[in-house]
Amino acid sequence: xxxxxxxxxxxxxxxxxxxxxxxxxxxxxxxxxxxxxxxxxxxxxxxxxxxxxxxxxxxxxxxxxxxxxxxxxxxxxxxxxxxxxxxxxxxxxxxxxxxxxxxxxxxxxxxx
Amino acid sequence: xxxxxxxxxxxxxxxxxxxxxxxxxxxxxxxxxxxxxxxxxxxxxxxxxxxxxxxxxxxxxxxxxxxxxxxxxxxxxxxxxxxxxxxxxxxxxxxxxxxxxxxxxxxxxxxxxxxxx
Numbered sequence: 001x002x003x004x005x006x007x008x009x010x011x012x013x014x015x016x017x018x019x020x021x022x023x024x025x026x027x028x029x030x031x032x033x034x035x036x037x038x039x040x041x042x043x044x045x046x047x048x049x050x051x052x053x054x055x056x057x058x059x060x061x062x063x064x065x066x067x068x069x070x071x072x073x074x075x076x077x078x079x080x081x082x083x084x085x086x087x088x089x090x091x092x093x094x095x096x097x098x099x100x101x102x103x104x105x106x107x108x109x110x111x112x
Numbered sequence: 113x114x115x116x117x118x119x120x121x122x123x124x125x126x127x128x129x130x131x132x133x134x135x136x137x138x139x140x141x142x143x144x145x146x147x148x149x150x151x152x153x154x155x156x157x158x159x160x161x162x163x164x165x166x167x168x169x170x171x172x173x174x175x176x177x178x179x180x181x182x183x184x185x186x187x188x189x190x191x192x193x194x195x196x197x198x199x200x201x202x203x204x205x206x207x208x209x210x211x212x213x214x215x216x217x218x219x220x221x222x223x224x225x226x227x228x229x
Contacts, residue, residue, distance in 0.1 A: 032191040041155070042116075042205045042220035058193060088155060097161050097169065097210045098144050100218060105155045 002027045004089055006103035014111055016078055022108045023089035024071045029090055032072045034063055037086040040099045114141050118221035123192050125196055125228055133191045133224045135206030142208035145189040146218060146228045147181060162189050186210070196228040
């Protein structure tokens with residue numbers, strides 16, 4: 001059974017701090033995606049990582065895909081209140097049909 | 113690009129009535145649409161997968177006669193909650209995969225909050 005475990009579950013920090021969110025699995029994934037969801041809204045796709053060892057940057061967000069393609073991390077530099085939200089990692093379901101498996105999410109609160 | 117809309121954004125209905133939620137891909141063709149349910153402070157739970165012109169595939173434990181899904185065109189899927197009960201109150205989100213998606217990427221609608229009284 002494919003599982004994606006995210007840690008930490010909750011994170012409450014002050015504006016300007018750095019943080020890292022982890023997404024781990026015992027299964028190999030062909031790609032992993034990161035989404036951010038704000039309260040009352042649908043998730044928004046941030047990035048897709050495909051190649052083992054790949055690093056992608058999106059302004060203050062840095063995404064890394066593990067060499068073995070079993071894990072990924074999201075690092076935010078100098079967090080801002082606008083970064084507050086639920087961060088979800090997701091990977092392809094081996095059952096096909098373009099389904100995704102989602103992690104349980106990391107709920108981030110950045111306080112001014 | 114890759115915009116998905118949902119209507120309505122929120123709905124309140126009485127127990128025993130049916131509610132229809134629409135999901136539209138506005139600027140691309142959605143070969144596959146997905147319906148999720150999300151409880152407060154939890155992650156997404158996939159309910160069903162629908163492909164245009166064919167019957168939806170439901171996840172284990174999801175009642176197909178209660179949650180009717182129709183994907184009649186490449187830009188529209190509907191979810192009808194039949195004989196709604198208070199325990200059906202939840203946040204329902206659709207997503208779409210199609211002509212603008214790389215493999216496995218899904219684009220999500222803004223969600224519909226259903227409250228059954």
